[in-house]
Amino acid sequence: MPTFAPTDLAQWSGGVWQHAPAAATGASINTQTLKPGDLFFALKGAQADGHDYVADALARGAAGAVVRRAFAKKHAKLPLLAVADPAAALRAIAAGYRATLTAKFIAITGSVGKTTVKEMTADLLATVGPTARTHGNFNNELGLPLSLLAVEPDAQFGVFELGMNHPGELAPLCKLLQPSIGIVTMVGPVHFEFFASVQAIAEEKAAVLRCLPKDGLAILDADGDWFELLRNATPCRLLTTSLRAAADYVGRIAPELNGAFTVTERGGESAVALQNSIPGAHNIRNALLAVAAARAQSASWESIRAALAAYEPVGLRWQRSAWREALIINDAYNASPPSMAAALRTFMEIPTTGQRWVVLGGMLELGVAAEDLHNELGHFVAGLPEVNLIAVGELGAWIASGAFEAGMTPDRIEICDGCGAAAAILRARLRAGDAVLLKASRGEKLERVLDTLTQT
16 A cells, blocks of 8 residues: 655645654545554545544554544544545545556546446556556545555556446546546446436546547547547547447457457457457457557557456456356346346357346336336346246336236246345256346345355
8 A cells, every 4th residue: 555644644635633643554434444554534424424433443553534623623632634524635635646646547437337347457457567446336536536545656557437426426536537548338328317318428428538638548439329429529539449340449259259259450460369258249348448448558469368368357247156056147236228238138148058047126226217217128038038037126026017018928027025035936946057147236235136045
């Protein structure tokens, strides 16, 4: 972890120390994950106030705490950095530290695929030089500054995911990160609750491109529905990827080999054969964006080939396991209309000797369009050959309703109130050679189906 001098922390935040520590070696907003030497930021949230946990943070080894001035006055013997607002101080300190870094920063946004592209890009760039990345999905107004404060001073690259669910959220994140490279993944009806249209979502995502310097670099999927809008927002050099048309990096999928594809680089002499460690055309589209970023930073094809083949998805993303000789694919990290369709298509490509089961829960943050979009997903499921649907929860019931309306027979549809009931159905009906896909939004916690199935 980097080391922060108390004088720098005070200068960046505009705060005043009482009993300043020798140094801080990290940043934390949660005492449960705090490490000795961290600077604890006492943030006030909807459910709790971090000031109530300052004593706990210091007992766990925090170097000091960033607190409101009134709190500091009442606790004059503690190592506290007194500021007007600890949340604003977190962002200000992150901005101050960002100004000291020489790394080239890459901002990644989009509706689906952000984390996969972030992880792939970071893995590929790590073959060129020391590379920092967003921790998990720390991609918002709190997560981004915490991730920045974890970047080592000698990092050559920083690959950061930027997320949003309200209009106007991306521009401040871009201002803090100051990226020189921007990547936008697929744009679709995700976090739809606070946007009037998918075009409005695309306009918000374009903020990452508009913030790039004139000597920066944008990387876009030319196959995306909103490519023209995003291209028009780009103020700098553009690299494009495509599976269908002319582009700087053109991919061709080898359908007989799961995850295999070739890439033709504009100006290159021949196509390069690569192997994705995870299946699906959508993941090859993600890989192409990462390849373009890595090649722009002089990564060799040999290192790219090795890094892609070794790539391991972040937790709850296409995790394969077995139960009683049935294949279980746990893709329950998150879900949206486009990611559901992509996962289902990929699931149908997996060879199996038995039946296919799709255990689907709700897709959150879709606003007034929620019922229609779940019904549409049900229509899509009904069109898949010989699939059994287990729909979980109230939103899952909308998927089942759509499937029934589209002609799926009742004997292939099960509706469950919760994960336990879904696990009971699988326990009773799964056979060796069957394949199961679990997918829903993060808030649905659909992985509990697998937990219950394997623990009983």
